[in-house]
Amino acid sequence: MANENCLFCRMASGEIAVEKVAENQQAFAIRDINPRAPVHLLVIPKRHVDDARLLEWGDKDLLAGVFALATDAATAEGLKEAGYRLAFNVGEAAGMTISHLHLHLVGGRKLGPEG
Numbered sequence: 001m002a003n004e005n006c007l008f009c010r011m012a013s014g015e016i017a018v019e020k021v022a023e024n025q026q027a028f029a030i031r032d033i034n035p036r037a038p039v040h041l042l043v044i045p046k047r048h049v050d051d052a053r054l055l056e057w058g059d060k061d062l063l064a065g066v067f068a069l070a071t072d073a074a075t076a077e078g079l080k081e082a083g084y085r086l087a088f089n090v091g092e093a094a095g096m097t098i099s100h101l102h103l104h105l106v107g108g109r110k111l112g113p114e115g
Contacts, residue, residue, distance in 0.1 A: 003048045008100040012046040022073040026065020029073045029105070038108030039077045039084070043070045049101040052090045070105050079107040087114070 002009040010016040012028065021041055022029040032040040045062050049055065055063070067086075074084050084107030089096040 003100070006048055006100050007098055008044045008102065009048050012044065022069055022076060024065055024069045024072070026062050027069045029069055032104070037106045037111065039079060039106065041070075041073055041077070041105040043073065043103040043105055045101055050099050051096060051101055052088050055101075066103055070103055074105060074107065077107070079105075083107065085111050085114075 002013060004010075007016070011018045011030070018030050020028045020030060026047075027043055027045045029041045029043045032042050034040075043066050045066055047062060049059070049062070070086055071080075074080050084105055087104045087106070088101070089104070
């Protein structure tokens, strides 16, 4: 269910126009406006989920779609062979700034450890 005040829900519905790098039935990918690497995409489910703490077994198709799209986007960006990082921020302490589940896809350079 969409959240009318959520930026990502408004993008998913088309209310806010955004250039989508890739898209499938479950999710879409956009470029992060504050990239941490040469390639930094956000893979965003079309259905609103506040964050990963609310995921349940019934969300397996949504997650499969998110991860499949991440693979497609990484391939299109030329990262498949060299490698890339996938990360969910969960909650404010982890740096989550928009309360809508999204996966960061980061690559295009040697990445150091996180933490």
